[in-house]
Amino acid sequence: MSSRTAVVTGASSGIGEATARTLAAQGLQVVIGARRVDRLQRLTDEIGATAMPLDVTDEASVAEFTDAVERCDVLVNNAGGAKGLAPVSAADLDDWRWMWETNVLGTLRMTKALLPKLIDSGDGLIVTITSVAALTHYDNGAGYTSAKHAQAVLHRTLRGELMGQPVRLTEIAPGAVETEFSLVRFNGDEERAAKVYEGIEPLVAADIAEIVGFVASRPSHVNIDQIVVKPRDQVAAGRFARRLG
Template sequence: MSTRTAVVTGASSGIGEATARELAAQGFHVYVGARRVDRLRRLADEIGGTALELDVTSEDSVRAAVDAIERVDVLVNNAGGAKGMATVAESDLDDWRWMWETNVLGTLRVTKALLPKLIDSGDGIIVTVTSVAALTAYDNGSGYTTAKHAQGVLHRTLRGELLGKPVRLTEIAPGAVETEFSLVRFDGDQERADKVYEGIDPLVAADIAEIIGFVTSRPSHVNLDQIIVKPRDQADAGRFARRA
C-alpha cells in the first residue's frame, strides 16, 4: 500500500471524528474505530475511510480490529472520557473502573497491538489525546485525573522505550473542548453539561484535529513531545474567566 494510513479511536464523534476528517483531507486512508458503528459507517463513507467496530475495553474487539488493518502509519489514541464528579470519599468504584478501562487500559491495548505495524511502517506516529487533567489535580475529579495521569505516563514512558525506533510520539493535552465529553460525564444531563462552557469561548473539536494534522505533517526527524492547548478563557483545569 502506497497510501499512508491512520487509525483513530473514539472516532464516532467529537475530536475523533474531526481528526478523521482532517487526516483524510491530508490524504490518509483513515480507519475509524468506535462502538457506534452506524455513525462510523456514515463517516467512513464521507471521507473514503474504513469503519471498524472497536471497543477499546475488549481484548477480542481490539484484536479483531487490528487483524483487519494491513498497515499503520499513524495511531491517534482518542477514546476515553469521564464519569461523574464525586469526591474521593464518595467515589463510585464502577465509574473509576470505566475511566481506567477506557482511558488507560484501552490506550494500552490498542497501542500494544499496533506497535509492530507502526514500527514496520518506517515512520510511525502515535498521538495520544490526554487532557490538562493529566498534568494537574482538581477537586471532585480524582477518578478522571488519576486515569489521565496514568494514560499520560504510559505515553511518556513509550517515548523512551521506543527511542531509536522509527516511531514518534506526541501527547496532546487539551483543556475545555465543547464536545459530548461533559454530556457523558453527567450521564446525559444536557443542562449540567452546558454549564461547563457557560460564559467562555471553549475550544472545539476541529481545533484539536488541526493540531493533530500539524503533528502528522512534520518531517520525520521532528518529534513534538507534548502540546498543551486551552481556550484563552482558561488558565488551568478549574480556573476560567467567565462572562456574565
C-alpha cells in the same frame, strides 16, 4: 492519495471524528473505530474511511480490529472520557473502573497491538489525546485526573522505550473542548453539561484535529513531544474567565 494509513479511535464524534476528517483531507487512508457503528458509517460515506466496530475496553474487540488493519503509520489514541464528579469519599468504583479501562488500558491495548505495524512502517507516529487533567488535579476529579495521569505516563514512558526505533510520539493535552465529553460525564444531563461551557468560548473538536494534522505532517526527524492547548478563557483545570449575565 497517500500510502500512509492512520488509525483513529473514538471516531464516532468529537475530536476523533474531526481528526478523521482532517487526516483524510491531508490524503491519508483513514481507519476509524468506535462502538457507535451507525455514526461511523455516516462518516465513512463522507470521507471514504474504513470503519470497523471497536470497544477499546474489550480484548476481543481490539484484537479483531487491529488484526484487520494491514498497515499503520499513524495511531491516534483518542478514545477516552470521564464519569461523574464525586469526591474520593463518595467514589463510585464502577465509574473509576470505566475511566481506567477506557483511558489507560484502552490506550495500552491499541498501542501494544499496533506497535509492530507502526515500527514496520518505517516512520510511525503515535498521538495520544490526554488532557490538562494529566498535568494537575482538582477537587472531585480524582477518578478522571488519575486515569489521565496514568495514560500520559504510559505514553511518555513509551517515548523512552522506543528510542532508536522509527516511531515518534506526541501527547496532546487539551483543556475545555465542547464535545459530548461533559454529556457523557453527567450521564446525558444536557443542562448540567451546558453549564461547563457557560460564559466562555471553549475549544471545538476541529481545533484539536488541526493540531493532530500538523503533527502528522511534520518530517520524520521532528518529534513534538507534548502540546498543551487551552481556550483563551481557561488558565487551568477548573479555572475560567466567565462572562455571565
